[in-house]
Amino acid sequence: MIGRLNHVAIVVPDLTAAAALYSGTLGADVSEPLDLPEHGVTTVFVNLPNTKIELLHPLGEGSTIAKFLEKNPSGGMHHVCYEVDDITAARDKMIADGARILGDGEPKIGAHGKPVLFLHPKDFCGTLVELEQV
Amino acid sequence: MIGRLNHVAIVVPDLTAAAALYSGTLGADVSEPLDLPEHGVTTVFVNLPNTKIELLHPLGEGSTIAKFLEKNPSGGMHHVCYEVDDITAARDKMIADGARILGDGEPKIGAHGKPVLFLHPKDFCGTLVELEQV
Numbered sequence: 001m002i003g004r005l006n007h008v009a010i011v012v013p014d015l016t017a018a019a020a021l022y023s024g025t026l027g028a029d030v031s032e033p034l035d036l037p038e039h040g041v042t043t044v045f046v047n048l049p050n051t052k053i054e055l056l057h058p059l060g061e062g063s064t065i066a067k068f069l070e071k072n073p074s075g076g077m078h079h080v081c082y083e084v085d086d087i088t089a090a091r092d093k094m095i096a097d098g099a100r101i102l103g104d105g106e107p108k109i110g111a112h113g114k115p116v117l118f119l120h121p122k123d124f125c126g127t128l129v130e131l132e133q134v
Numbered sequence: 135m136i137g138r139l140n141h142v143a144i145v146v147p148d149l150t151a152a153a154a155l156y157s158g159t160l161g162a163d164v165s166e167p168l169d170l171p172e173h174g175v176t177t178v179f180v181n182l183p184n185t186k187i188e189l190l191h192p193l194g195e196g197s198t199i200a201k202f203l204e205k206n207p208s209g210g211m212h213h214v215c216y217e218v219d220d221i222t223a224a225r226d227k228m229i230a231d232g233a234r235i236l237g238d239g240e241p242k243i244g245a246h247g248k249p250v251l252f253l254h255p256k257d258f259c260g261t262l263v264e265l266e267q268v
Binding site: 094 | 136137145147155158159160183184187189206208210214228255256257259261
Protein backbone atom coordinates (compact mmCIF):
# COMPACT_ATOMS: atom_id res chain seq x y z
CA MET A 1 0.00 0.00 0.00
CA ILE A 2 2.53 2.64 0.98
CA GLY A 3 4.50 4.04 -1.93
CA ARG A 4 7.37 6.51 -1.95
CA LEU A 5 8.88 8.07 1.13
CA ASN A 6 7.60 11.60 0.54
CA HIS A 7 9.77 13.24 3.21
CA VAL A 8 11.49 13.00 6.55
CA ALA A 9 10.62 15.89 8.88
CA ILE A 10 13.28 17.21 11.23
CA VAL A 11 12.42 19.82 13.86
CA VAL A 12 15.18 22.39 14.30
CA PRO A 13 15.75 25.09 16.92
CA ASP A 14 17.14 27.64 14.42
CA LEU A 15 15.84 27.42 10.88
CA THR A 16 18.41 29.81 9.40
CA ALA A 17 21.28 27.87 10.95
CA ALA A 18 19.79 24.53 9.89
CA ALA A 19 19.30 25.72 6.30
CA ALA A 20 22.89 26.97 6.23
CA LEU A 21 24.10 23.63 7.61
CA TYR A 22 22.25 21.63 4.97
CA SER A 23 23.21 23.94 2.11
CA GLY A 24 26.74 24.73 3.24
CA THR A 25 28.25 21.85 5.22
CA LEU A 26 26.13 19.12 3.58
CA GLY A 27 26.01 20.88 0.20
CA ALA A 28 22.34 20.19 -0.50
CA ASP A 29 19.78 22.21 -2.45
CA VAL A 30 17.57 24.01 0.10
CA SER A 31 14.51 26.19 -0.44
CA GLU A 32 13.69 29.56 1.04
CA PRO A 33 11.74 29.34 4.34
CA LEU A 34 7.99 28.98 3.84
CA ASP A 35 5.50 30.00 6.54
CA LEU A 36 2.56 27.65 6.91
CA PRO A 37 0.52 29.41 9.62
CA GLU A 38 -2.39 26.94 9.40
CA HIS A 39 0.05 24.17 10.33
CA GLY A 40 1.98 26.19 12.92
CA VAL A 41 5.33 25.73 11.18
CA THR A 42 7.88 27.45 9.04
CA THR A 43 9.56 24.95 6.77
CA VAL A 44 12.67 24.73 4.62
CA PHE A 45 12.73 21.95 2.02
CA VAL A 46 15.99 20.09 1.46
CA ASN A 47 15.63 18.69 -2.05
CA LEU A 48 17.51 15.42 -2.44
CA PRO A 49 17.54 13.49 -5.74
CA ASN A 50 15.04 10.89 -4.49
CA THR A 51 13.06 12.54 -1.67
CA LYS A 52 12.92 15.60 0.60
CA ILE A 53 13.98 16.50 4.10
CA GLU A 54 11.66 19.04 5.68
CA LEU A 55 13.23 21.24 8.32
CA LEU A 56 10.46 22.47 10.62
CA HIS A 57 10.38 25.30 13.13
CA PRO A 58 7.40 26.42 15.25
CA LEU A 59 5.32 29.32 13.94
CA GLY A 60 2.79 31.15 16.10
CA GLU A 61 1.16 30.16 19.36
CA GLY A 62 0.33 26.58 20.28
CA SER A 63 2.40 24.89 17.58
CA THR A 64 2.69 21.18 18.33
CA ILE A 65 6.25 21.46 17.09
CA ALA A 66 7.03 23.81 19.98
CA LYS A 67 6.37 21.02 22.49
CA PHE A 68 8.70 18.70 20.59
CA LEU A 69 11.41 21.36 20.72
CA GLU A 70 10.94 21.82 24.46
CA LYS A 71 11.63 18.12 24.95
CA ASN A 72 14.40 18.07 22.33
CA PRO A 73 16.17 21.44 22.47
CA SER A 74 18.73 20.41 19.83
CA GLY A 75 15.91 19.34 17.51
CA GLY A 76 15.41 15.86 16.13
CA MET A 77 13.63 13.62 13.67
CA HIS A 78 9.90 14.26 13.98
CA HIS A 79 8.09 12.07 11.46
CA VAL A 80 8.27 10.17 8.19
CA CYS A 81 5.69 10.61 5.44
CA TYR A 82 4.70 7.78 3.13
CA GLU A 83 2.65 8.31 -0.01
CA VAL A 84 -0.61 6.45 -0.61
CA ASP A 85 -2.97 6.46 -3.58
CA ASP A 86 -6.19 6.65 -1.58
CA ILE A 87 -6.14 8.21 1.88
CA THR A 88 -9.64 7.01 2.79
CA ALA A 89 -8.87 3.41 1.87
CA ALA A 90 -5.59 3.71 3.79
CA ARG A 91 -7.41 5.14 6.82
CA ASP A 92 -9.96 2.31 6.77
CA LYS A 93 -7.22 -0.30 6.51
CA MET A 94 -5.31 1.23 9.44
CA ILE A 95 -8.44 1.16 11.61
CA ALA A 96 -9.33 -2.39 10.54
CA ASP A 97 -5.80 -3.46 11.55
CA GLY A 98 -6.16 -1.79 14.96
CA ALA A 99 -3.87 1.19 14.35
CA ARG A 100 -4.87 4.53 15.82
CA ILE A 101 -5.30 7.66 13.71
CA LEU A 102 -4.42 10.91 15.48
CA GLY A 103 -7.09 13.58 15.85
CA ASP A 104 -10.66 12.80 14.80
CA GLY A 105 -9.59 10.15 12.31
CA GLU A 106 -10.55 12.21 9.28
CA PRO A 107 -7.94 13.13 6.65
CA LYS A 108 -6.94 16.80 6.71
CA ILE A 109 -5.34 18.96 4.06
CA GLY A 110 -1.61 18.83 4.82
CA ALA A 111 1.29 21.17 4.29
CA HIS A 112 1.49 20.27 0.57
CA GLY A 113 -2.22 20.92 -0.04
CA LYS A 114 -3.02 17.21 -0.19
CA PRO A 115 -5.04 14.96 2.16
CA VAL A 116 -2.98 13.56 5.02
CA LEU A 117 -3.40 11.75 8.29
CA PHE A 118 -1.06 10.91 11.13
CA LEU A 119 -0.74 7.49 12.76
CA HIS A 120 -0.10 6.97 16.46
CA PRO A 121 3.65 6.51 17.14
CA LYS A 122 3.00 3.77 19.69
CA ASP A 123 1.43 1.66 16.95
CA PHE A 124 4.34 2.22 14.54
CA CYS A 125 7.55 1.38 16.42
CA GLY A 126 7.77 4.72 18.22
CA THR A 127 7.68 6.59 14.92
CA LEU A 128 5.16 9.26 14.01
CA VAL A 129 3.95 8.28 10.52
CA GLU A 130 2.17 10.63 8.13
CA LEU A 131 0.29 9.21 5.16
CA GLU A 132 -0.22 11.58 2.23
CA GLN A 133 -2.47 11.00 -0.75
CA VAL A 134 -0.60 11.88 -3.93
CA MET B 135 27.56 17.22 -1.73
CA ILE B 136 25.02 14.83 -0.25
CA GLY B 137 23.08 12.84 -2.81
CA ARG B 138 20.21 10.41 -2.31
CA LEU B 139 18.66 9.56 1.01
CA ASN B 140 19.94 5.99 1.22
CA HIS B 141 17.75 4.96 4.15
CA VAL B 142 16.01 5.92 7.35
CA ALA B 143 16.86 3.61 10.26
CA ILE B 144 14.17 2.83 12.81
CA VAL B 145 15.00 0.84 15.95
CA VAL B 146 12.22 -1.58 16.90
CA PRO B 147 11.63 -3.65 20.05
CA ASP B 148 10.28 -6.67 18.14
CA LEU B 149 11.60 -7.23 14.64
CA THR B 150 9.05 -9.89 13.68
CA ALA B 151 6.17 -7.67 14.76
CA ALA B 152 7.67 -4.64 13.01
CA ALA B 153 8.20 -6.57 9.77
CA ALA B 154 4.60 -7.81 9.94
CA LEU B 155 3.38 -4.25 10.55
CA TYR B 156 5.25 -2.87 7.56
CA SER B 157 4.32 -5.75 5.25
CA GLY B 158 0.77 -6.27 6.51
CA THR B 159 -0.75 -3.03 7.80
CA LEU B 160 1.38 -0.72 5.63
CA GLY B 161 1.53 -3.16 2.71
CA ALA B 162 5.21 -2.64 1.91
CA ASP B 163 7.80 -5.03 0.47
CA VAL B 164 9.98 -6.23 3.37
CA SER B 165 13.05 -8.48 3.34
CA GLU B 166 13.87 -11.45 5.52
CA PRO B 167 15.78 -10.51 8.71
CA LEU B 168 19.53 -10.26 8.18
CA ASP B 169 21.99 -10.67 11.07
CA LEU B 170 24.93 -8.28 10.94
CA PRO B 171 26.95 -9.40 13.99
CA GLU B 172 29.85 -7.05 13.28
CA HIS B 173 27.40 -4.15 13.56
CA GLY B 174 25.45 -5.55 16.50
CA VAL B 175 22.11 -5.49 14.68
CA THR B 176 19.60 -7.64 12.93
CA THR B 177 17.93 -5.69 10.15
CA VAL B 178 14.83 -5.94 7.99
CA PHE B 179 14.79 -3.80 4.86
CA VAL B 180 11.55 -2.11 3.87
CA ASN B 181 11.93 -1.49 0.15
CA LEU B 182 10.05 1.62 -0.96
CA PRO B 183 10.06 2.77 -4.60
CA ASN B 184 12.55 5.57 -3.92
CA THR B 185 14.50 4.58 -0.79
CA LYS B 186 14.62 2.09 2.09
CA ILE B 187 13.54 1.98 5.70
CA GLU B 188 15.84 -0.17 7.80
CA LEU B 189 14.24 -1.75 10.84
CA LEU B 190 16.99 -2.44 13.39
CA HIS B 191 17.05 -4.67 16.45
CA PRO B 192 20.01 -5.29 18.79
CA LEU B 193 22.11 -8.39 18.15
CA GLY B 194 24.64 -9.70 20.67
CA GLU B 195 26.24 -8.01 23.65
CA GLY B 196 27.04 -4.32 23.78
CA SER B 197 24.99 -3.29 20.76
CA THR B 198 24.70 0.49 20.67
CA ILE B 199 21.15 -0.05 19.51
CA ALA B 200 20.33 -1.72 22.85
CA LYS B 201 20.97 1.54 24.69
CA PHE B 202 18.67 3.40 22.32
CA LEU B 203 15.95 0.83 22.99
CA GLU B 204 16.39 1.19 26.75
CA LYS B 205 15.70 4.91 26.41
CA ASN B 206 12.95 4.39 23.81
CA PRO B 207 11.14 1.14 24.67
CA SER B 208 8.61 1.56 21.83
CA GLY B 209 11.48 2.09 19.38
CA GLY B 210 12.01 5.19 17.28
CA MET B 211 13.79 6.85 14.41
CA HIS B 212 17.53 6.30 14.89
CA HIS B 213 19.37 7.90 11.96
CA VAL B 214 19.21 9.04 8.36
CA CYS B 215 21.81 8.00 5.80
CA TYR B 216 22.83 10.28 2.94
CA GLU B 217 24.90 9.08 0.02
CA VAL B 218 28.18 10.77 -0.94
CA ASP B 219 30.56 10.14 -3.83
CA ASP B 220 33.77 10.39 -1.80
CA ILE B 221 33.70 9.61 1.91
CA THR B 222 37.19 10.98 2.58
CA ALA B 223 36.43 14.28 0.88
CA ALA B 224 33.12 14.40 2.79
CA ARG B 225 34.91 13.70 6.08
CA ASP B 226 37.47 16.43 5.43
CA LYS B 227 34.73 18.92 4.59
CA MET B 228 32.81 18.06 7.77
CA ILE B 229 35.91 18.59 9.91
CA ALA B 230 36.81 21.84 8.09
CA ASP B 231 33.28 23.09 8.82
CA GLY B 232 33.62 22.21 12.52
CA ALA B 233 31.31 19.16 12.55
CA ARG B 234 32.31 16.21 14.72
CA ILE B 235 32.75 12.69 13.33
CA LEU B 236 31.84 9.90 15.75
CA GLY B 237 34.52 7.38 16.73
CA ASP B 238 38.09 7.91 15.55
CA GLY B 239 37.05 9.96 12.55
CA GLU B 240 38.02 7.31 10.03
CA PRO B 241 35.43 5.82 7.65
CA LYS B 242 34.43 2.24 8.50
CA ILE B 243 32.85 -0.44 6.36
CA GLY B 244 29.13 -0.14 7.03
CA ALA B 245 26.22 -2.54 6.99
CA HIS B 246 26.06 -2.45 3.16
CA GLY B 247 29.77 -3.24 2.72
CA LYS B 248 30.57 0.36 1.80
CA PRO B 249 32.58 3.05 3.64
CA VAL B 250 30.50 5.05 6.11
CA LEU B 251 30.89 7.52 8.91
CA PHE B 252 28.52 8.96 11.47
CA LEU B 253 28.19 12.66 12.34
CA HIS B 254 27.51 13.96 15.84
CA PRO B 255 23.78 14.56 16.35
CA LYS B 256 24.40 17.80 18.26
CA ASP B 257 26.00 19.24 15.13
CA PHE B 258 23.08 18.18 12.87
CA CYS B 259 19.85 19.40 14.49
CA GLY B 260 19.64 16.52 16.98
CA THR B 261 19.75 13.98 14.16
CA LEU B 262 22.28 11.18 13.88
CA VAL B 263 23.52 11.39 10.27
CA GLU B 264 25.31 8.58 8.46
CA LEU B 265 27.23 9.32 5.27
CA GLU B 266 27.77 6.37 2.95
CA GLN B 267 30.04 6.32 -0.08
CA VAL B 268 28.20 4.78 -3.03
